[in-house]
Amino acid sequence: MVEQIVSSPDEIRRVRTYIEGFDEHLQGGIPHGHISLIAGSAGTMKSSVCFNILYGEAVNGRIGLYLSLEQSHQSILNHIINMGYNLNLVNIVVIKDLADFQQDVAKVKNSHDKGTIIIVDIGVIRKEVKDVKIDENRSWLNVIKNVVKTVKDTVGLDVFTLDSMSALYVLSRFKNPRIELFYIFEFLRDADVTSLLISEAPSDGSRYGEFDEDFLSDGIIHLRLAAFRRRIVREISVVKMRTTKTNNDLFSLEFEGGRFKAMYGGQNPLL
Ligand SMILES: Nc1ncnc2c1ncn2[C@@H]1O[C@H](COP(=O)(O)OP(=O)(O)O)[C@@H](O)[C@H]1O
């Protein structure tokens, strides 16, 4: 896809984060087609924030793909049910076997009333990688690309989450990760989807990816846990977001009653 030049800021389509009090500090959301890192250390709710975006988009009739290399689909589903999302408002399609992938995805077409979240877990991809008799380094990427392409071509794809880049590096054992990474970004840009790449990153903000993700990405949203006296509070900030006027301050992040809420500056919930 060749990126179009807009004639006014209003023309830039944006994907909301559906975090109350946050989107308005991002001119409404992440520009469509951007590749963003959702970076943070373990337990900072990276996966949950990404799911929250897919859920919000699906409630608005769009199609999201959640590709998990870290958690099984059972674990993901249990987590989101426990978080209190109303799953009646969206279609959830779980892909358990890539052999039936095309048919399973095609079913999404027949449910126009609601948007859909397609969940593919690692077990499925691992099996496929074993079955495909090609160099293991390449096959992980090929399977991921095929999954994205199939969804895109069969029913259309608005938002893609890869959970996580860190797991991809561990599993795929790329011979030259910087080159592979470059091609992953190129593929996602061409695919014309909004991509959320989850990245394990230290909380000090010294880096947000393992290789060149920091500068290759269009956006970086950083999640962290911070000590406040003897309590731990969640924080979220926009490190960068191309084509967007952002407020880069640290916001406190809360999740309550099935909704994320960001609080600006001095509005610390503990004060
Ligand atoms: N119902 C809930 N309400 C609020 N927070 C929750 C709820 N369920 C789990 N959590 C928090 O979410 C965290 C895990 O979120 P997750 O998105 O998996 O983090 P990450 O992907 O960054 O490791 C848990 O450590 C827990 O603190």
Ligand SMILES: [Mg+2]
């Ligand atoms: Mg996670």
